[in-house]
Amino acid sequence: MVATPFTPIASLLGGAMIGLSAVLLMWTTGRIAGVSGIAARLFPPYEDRQFAGRLAFVAGLIVAPVLVRLVTGSLPAQTIAAGTPLLIVAGLLTGFGAVWGSGCTSGHGVCGLSRLSVRSLIATMTFMAAGMATVFVMRHWS
Amino acid sequence: MTILIQFGIGLVFGLGLIVSGMSNPAKVLNFLDVGGIPAGTWDASLAFVMAGAVAVTFIGFSRVLKLARPVFADRFYVPTRNDIDPRIIAGPAIFGIGWGLVGFCPGPALTALGFGSASAFIFVAAMCAGMVLARFIAQVPSATRSVTPGEPLEI
Numbered sequence: 001m002v003a004t005p006f007t008p009i010a011s012l013l014g015g016a017m018i019g020l021s022a023v024l025l026m027w028t029t030g031r032i033a034g035v036s037g038i039a040a041r042l043f044p045p046y047e048d049r050q051f052a053g054r055l056a057f058v059a060g061l062i063v064a065p066v067l068v069r070l071v072t073g074s075l076p077a078q079t080i081a082a083g084t085p086l087l088i089v090a091g092l093l094t095g096f097g098a099v100w101g102s103g104c105t106s107g108h109g110v111c112g113l114s115r116l117s118v119r120s121l122i123a124t125m126t127f128m129a130a131g132m133a134t135v136f137v138m139r140h141w142s
Numbered sequence: 143m144t145i146l147i148q149f150g151i152g153l154v155f156g157l158g159l160i161v162s163g164m165s166n167p168a169k170v171l172n173f174l175d176v177g178g179i180p181a182g183t184w185d186a187s188l189a190f191v192m193a194g195a196v197a198v199t200f201i202g203f204s205r206v207l208k209l210a211r212p213v214f215a216d217r218f219y220v221p222t223r224n225d226i227d228p229r230i231i232a233g234p235a236i237f238g239i240g241w242g243l244v245g246f247c248p249g250p251a252l253t254a255l256g257f258g259s260a261s262a263f264i265f266v267a268a269m270c271a272g273m274v275l276a277r278f279i280a281q282v283p284s285a286t287r288s289v290t291p292g293e294p295l296e297i
Contacts, residue, residue, distance in 0.1 A: 001175075002168040004185045011187040014162020015194025021155035022195070023202025028147055030212030030219050033155065035249040040273040045281070053148040058252055060152020065256035067153065068160055076160060078254065079168035080261040082244045087261055091251075091268025092275075093240030098248055099276035101233020102221075105247040106155075108234070109192060114199035118224055123234040128174075130238025135174040138243065 001139065002079045022111050029053060034107020035061070036098035101127075144214045156253045162191040165253050167245025174242055240272075 022033035031050075038054045041047070069075050082090065098104040101123050103112060108127075112120020163169045172178065173188035211217055241247050246254065246265055254262035 001172075001183065003183055004163070004166065004169040004172050004187075006185055007163050007187045008190045011162045011164075011190035012194040014158045014160070014164065015191035015196075016198045017154055017158030017161060018191070019158075019195040019198025019202065021151050021158060022199045023206060024151045024154065025148070026203060026212065026218065027206045027209075028151070028213045028215075029144065030215040030217060032219070032221065033151075035155075035247075035252065036273065039248055039252065039270070040277060043270065043274050043277070045277070052145050056145045056149040057152035057155075060149045060154075061156040061159075061249065061252045062256040063149075064153055064156025064160055064253055065165070068157070075257060076163070076166065077168075078166045078257050078259065080244065080246075080254070080259060080265075081168065081171075082261065084264055086243060087264045088268040090240045090243035090246070091265040092272040093236050093243070094247065094251070094265075095240075095269035095272025095274075096276045097233050097235070097237025097240060097272075099233070099273045100229055100280070101235075101237055102230065104237060104249070105241075106249050110195045110199055111203075112221075113196050114203050115220070117221070119221075119226065119230050122226060123230055126231050126234035127238035127241060130235045131174045131242035132176050134239045134242025135171055136177045139175055140177045 002081065004077075018106070018110060019114075022106070022114075025057070026111075032107055032111045033057075034103045034111060036095070036104040037102075037107055040095075040099050097127075147214075155249065156256070158195075159250050159253045162194075163187055164191055165250045165257070167250070167254075170245040170247075170250070171242070174245075 025031055025033040038057055041054055065075055108120040108123040113124060159165045169185055172185035175184060178184040207218060251262060251266050251269060255266060
């Protein structure tokens with residue numbers, strides 16, 4: 001386990017930027033900024049003609065750290081403490097569950113809660129509880 | 143034009159993930175680790191990410207959705223479902239387990255690709271496979287299913 005410092009100001013500011021992004025996407029394209037929905041629709045079957053826009057949004061997500069490195073000369077800490085088998089299992093569960101439950105942290109947790117959606121509230125409470133239970137088992141049961 | 147704007151909006155989202163610390167799975171896991179509260183290793187930062195994001199989105203959405211239509215689209219594509227079906231619990235439960243195993247949810251995982259980490263590539267490849275699989279299963283007609291499944295991607 002790697003200890004991380006409590007960063008309330010930076011986290012609040014970063015969160016506000018995520019919110020700003022969600023508001024801008026709704027204002028311009030009329031779409032929910034749900035990353036799992038956007039990413040999953042990059043694959044067939046295609047239901048509409050929004051592929052290029054979705055790809056551009058995902059490209060923006062990926063370019064963000066590249067830009068940070070260009071401007072500041074470094075990147076903040078990123079610790080991924082998992083081997084390949086765990087990465088594969090976790091990736092499969094995360095992708096499958098996000099689509100099966102119609103959204104992830106951004107779609108339900110940010111956009112859904114902001115719309116006072118009951119479905120999103122239930123989804124958010126469920127994935128928070130499942131995430132906490134999983135970390136508890138992984139860290140404190142062995 | 144709209145493509146460039148959506149790239150910019152994705153960029154703001156990604157920068158927000160980095161500034162907030164959510165691009166670091168260790169920070170996410172330390173938030174989810176409520177068992178670490180007695181030892182003082184619990185990192186409450188993620189609650190502030192959520193608070194900042196929801197506050198801005200709540201105010202922004204309430205204003206934007208009063209407009210007749212979005213700038214570049216014919217209408218707002220806002221989910222309207224409010225029924226509680228098994229999938230709105232099963233999906234997030236599965237998602238939450240994956241999230242708790244590594245500390246990546248879809249946004250930070252995609253942003254991690256730009257950090258150049260090999261682990262992120264493996265995670266994202268598996269995540270995309272999971273997404274494709276869920277969409278495929280949701281489309282397969284089932285003899286035991288009495289009602290048609292809802293749109294799997296509607297939030």
